[in-house]
Amino acid sequence: MDTGMQTASTNIGERMGRSQELSDSKRGPVIGCHLCNKSIRDISWLLNIPRSTVSGIITKWKQLGTTATQPPSGRPYNxxxxxxxxxxxxxxxxxxxxxxxxxxxxxxxxxxxxxxxxxxxxxxxxx
Incomplete structure (x- = not known):
């Protein structure tokens, strides 16, 4: 039963490079689990997302109130x-x-x- 569960879900952490970001549809469940008092480790394990990514999403949500991608800081290149x-x-x-x-x-x-x-x-x- 466990092997079927592992093949059905893909490990986002292995596929995700440093430049890729999670989509909004994948960030929402992280906040939902956080609001249900799940630990960062549990959220990471449940959603197959690295703990650092989960922690970053939660921190951003606490500070900014949103998980949407923000524009880069600095002077824009025009x-x-x-x-x-x-x-x-x-x-x-x-x-x-x-x-x-x-x-x-x-x-x-x-x-x-x-x-x-x-x-x-x-x-x-x-x-």
Whole structure:
């Protein structure tokens, strides 16, 4: 009888890699068992989920009141924002080139864009 029970249920802990998460339908029974005063070890054994996963689900539920996946912390990566930063860099480079050309025509000296950038930075203009 036990062997039939083991083959019917798959061990989620063996199949689950570090990057995979449990679905909401699998997190619900963990909280249900917790509310029925089951221990973490018992819940882990009943649902075939690692104890660390069960503990994490219960802790998250106690702290946040939900088991839903939260967005990652930190600044979100936004392609348009990165594109705008690149655009700004090219605009700055074009501006430095035009300043260098203007100085070259007015003074008759060859001045590189690096010199212009260094002098503007030395005056206190940054970023």
């Amino acid at each position: 392609m348009t924002e990165r594109g705008q930063c690149i655009l700004k860099r090219t605009e700055v480079a074009n501006c430095l080139q035009s300043i260098a050309k203007d100085l070259q025509t007015s003074c008759g000296l060859h001045i590189s864009t690096t010199t212009v950038r260094r002098e503007i930075h030395g005056m206190g203009f940054h970023g």
